[in-house]
Amino acid sequence: MKPEILFLKQEDVIKAGLLDMKMVLAETEKTFKMIGQNQIINPTKVFMGMPSNENWDSYCMSMPAYIGGDVDTAGFKWAAESKANAQLEGVPYGIDIVILSDPKTVFPKAILDGTITTAMRTSATAGVMAKYNALKGTKVACLVGAGVIGRTMIMAMMEAVPTLEKIHMVDLVKEKAEGLAKEFDGKIKVIPYTDVKEAVKDAQLLVTETTSRKPFIKKEWLKPNMTVIQMEGQSCEEDILLTADRVVLDNWSQMSHLVGILVHEMYEAGKLKKEDIVELPEMVNGVQVRQNEDQFVYCGSAGVGSVDIAIAAKLYENAKKMGIGQKLNLWDNPLWV
Structure with a gap:
């Protein structure tokens, strides 16, 4: 044969x-x-x-x-x-x-x-998280990282959050963010930024897709009831996760043991346990994560x-x-x- x-x-x-x-x-x-x-x-x-x-x-x-x-x-x-x-x-x-x-x-x-x-499914996973956990009527999203996944993340958020009116796209290289703004002109308003603190000020939804190996996003920059979706290991300071009302992870056993990411570090330090989180498969099978519009929701993924x-x-x-x-x-x- x-x-x-x-x-x-x-x-x-x-x-x-x-x-x-x-x-x-x-x-x-x-x-x-x-x-x-x-x-x-x-x-x-x-x-x-x-x-x-x-x-x-x-x-x-x-x-x-x-x-x-x-x-x-x-x-x-x-x-x-x-x-x-x-x-x-x-x-x-x-x-x-x-x-x-x-x-x-x-x-x-x-x-x-x-x-x-990889780029499409990474952004689609964030899209599923946003679909279930974004505040009702979310109009402004802040996306951090204007690389390949920045592009597919715009595509995913447009589909998953139909109320979205504009995206604040952040990148250290402003020309990359400007390129995506031009690419999506006529589909959704994309405003380029280089400063996360300024870009996230008016946002109800924050999504990170960077290659950073050090945390740089601070909890005090964020609205107290927003949804944060972290699609890599190190952009958010641990206070963002520690003080979240609800935490969603795509796969606890993987994220708690994957060296170099925030969830693993917090697990090793005894600051995060399985009973503190909801896994994404549980969420899409009926476990409600966001229970009211006042909660701060953190979502994280390392990809499956x-x-x-x-x-x-x-x-x-x-x-x-x-x-x-x-x-x-x-x-x-x-x-x-």
């Missing part, structure tokens, strides 16, 4: 619908619901920093998952980032791939570019591989119907069977 693998380069996954944020949001929420219903196996990601986990210049990370139910697919995402790439013209900071396998035969069935999927696998499975099915991608074989005649 000669198993067939469908190879989908970045242009192929885009043709298959990857930039459809409405679809990605739906798949993301469905995946978290399935996690909460025990239909998904989602082991903790394995992180390998080089030269070390604490002081990495580059890293590789393995994120396996099995999606049951109507998806019935196994796979893993190989996520990697390098500081050196920031100095290379035309090269992404992060380079990711996804491999899908048949769960019965374990034959590999698809290899997909996962780089843009099952969301990447679920989206990749959807793109794979779309690609097959559309007849796109390149067909490969792992062998012609397997040796020593």
Whole structure:
């Protein structure tokens, strides 16, 4: 038997619908619901920093998952980032791939570019958090970080928070924020900033998507009943999490043990326990987080591989119907069977 693998380069996954944020949001929420219903196996990601986990210049990370139910697919995402790439013209900071396998035969069935999927699902996870926890009638959001995920975060917030009227986009390089303002002109008003304190002043919703390794956002800058969504490890000072009325995390077992992020540091210091938080799968399956309009809600995510696998499975099915991608074989005649 000669198993067939469908190879989908970045242009192929885009043709298959990857930039459809409405679809990605739906798949993301469905995946978290399935996690909460025990239909998904989602082991903790394995992180390998080089030269070390604490002081990495580059890293590789393995994120396996099995999606049951109507998806019935196994796979893993190989996520990697390098500081050196920031100095290379035309090269992404992060380079990711996804491999899908048949769960019965374990034959590999698809290899997909996962780089843009990472940006889309990261923002979609924040979108799901915002959908459930943003204040009613939220009109102003402050987004911190105008990189690739800054772009997809605008897309996600536009879909998830339909009352949104303007976005304050913050970046140390103002030209990057200005570029996104131009890109979304006519779709939503995006105002560029370089100062978080000034940008967040009128916002009801704060979303961070930076590469910072040090906290820089202070609790006193924030409204007492706003929603904060932190999509990386270190932008918020710990008081923001410590004083929150409600805390939502995408995956407690992973975030409490992932070196280099705020949640892990607070867990190790005895300042945060599992009973202090609600997990995202619980939330989308009916546990109410925001109970009134006066509460301060903190949401955090480090990303779960099952969301990447679920989206990749959807793109794979779309690609097959559309007849796109390149067909490969792992062998012609397997040796020593």
